[in-house]
Amino acid sequence: MEDFENRIGPAVEEFVRWSSPVLQFARFVTEDTEINGYPVGAGDRVGLFYCSANRDESVFDEPGQFKLQHSPNPHLRFGGSGPHFCLGNQLAKTELRNLFRELLTRLKTVEFGQAPSGVRPVGDIMRVEVDLDKCTGHGICESIADDVFEVQDDGTVLIHENERPETDRDRMQQAVTQCPAAALRLVD
Ligand code: HEM
Numbered sequence: 062m063e064d065f066e067n068r069i070g071p072a073v074e075e076f077v078r079w080s081s082p083v084l085q086f087a088r089f090v091t092e093d094t095e096i097n098g099y100p101v102g103a104g105d106r107v108g109l110f111y112c113s114a115n116r117d118e119s120v121f122d123e124p125g126q127f128k129l130q131h132s133p134n135p136h137l138r139f140g141g142s143g144p145h146f147c148l149g150n151q152l153a154k155t156e157l158r159n160l161f162r163e164l165l166t167r168l169k170t171v172e173f174g175q176a177p178s179g180v181r182p183v184g185d186i187m188r189v190e191v192d193l194d195k196c197t198g199h200g201i202c203e204s205i206a207d208d209v210f211e212v213q214d215d216g217t218v219l220i221h222e223n224e225r226p227e228t229d230r231d232r233m234q235q236a237v238t239q240c241p242a243a244a245l246r247l248v249d
Contacts, residue, residue, distance in 0.1 A: 065162065071132040073157045078136035079127045084112045111137050175226065188248040189223045189233050195244035202236040202245060210236065218244070 090105045101107060114137045116124040121131055139147035147153070164171065189209070198216035202209075209232075211219045225233055230247075237245045 065165070068129060069158050069161060071129050071134065072161070073154050074134040074136065075127060075129060075131050076157060077138040077154070078115045078121075078131065078134055081112045081115075082138065085110045111140075185227055186224050187227065187230060187233065189220055189225055189236075190246050190248060191218050191220055192244045192246070193217050195242045197242045197244070199241050201239045201241065205236045205239065206232045209233075 086109045087106050088109060090101045090103055090107060093100070093102050095101060096107065115121075118124050120135060122128075139150040139153075196217045198212045198218060200212045200218075202218060203212050206229075209221055209225070209229075211221065213219050233247055237247055
């Protein structure tokens with residue numbers, strides 16, 4: 062919190078540069094022209110890789126590092142310039158400033174944890190599902206992960222926590238592949 066008001070501005074710019082809220086966009090070229098010496102024709106599609114531009118070593122010193130010293134911070138996270146520049150950029154930055162102010166003043170400690178069930182951070186959580194019409198209660202899945210799968214008296218499998226962290230992928234994949242009834246599946 063030391064000097065919060067003076068540091069949060071550059072910090073927000075650096076959060077936005079360093080993280081990747083929008084990775085890329087595509088745009089259609091409206092007239093024949095060239096980009097960096099490469100000819101492009103009207104109707105061509107070009108990719109805008111904001112994620113790459115924001116790690117450009119010719120612009121940022123140690124671009125892979127999160128550094129408050131990246132100030133001024135000419136990131137392209139909200140677009141470059143022009144008519145499509147993000148309309149919500151000021152709102153997004155205000156939200157980030159206030160989020161960190163509240164986080165740092167209201168909470169005594171902050172730790173990494175697991176998202177509550179029902180909330181899926183993209184890429185971090187997968188879902189294991191069982192098709193009860195197919196399940197024969199063979200139990201191979203239980204022998205692979207008895208903390209997750211439990212064969213019930215009625216011969217079907219109960220999944221205790223069907224949202225699993227990415228670190229569980231190998232075990233879950235094994236259960237899916239080995240299920241003789243092909244009753245399990247993983248949903249990313
Ligand atoms: C960190 C959060 C955000 C990021 C990284 C972001 C990023 C972007 C990017 C890269 C573009 C395209 C710019 C271009 O093509 O030049 C864009 C456009 C846009 N953004 Fe955001 N944005 C964010 C938050 C928001 C919010 C909170 C709103 C509205 C409440 C918003 C509304 C828009 C709109 C309406 C456009 C289209 C503008 C146009 O095409 O004329 N954005 N944003």
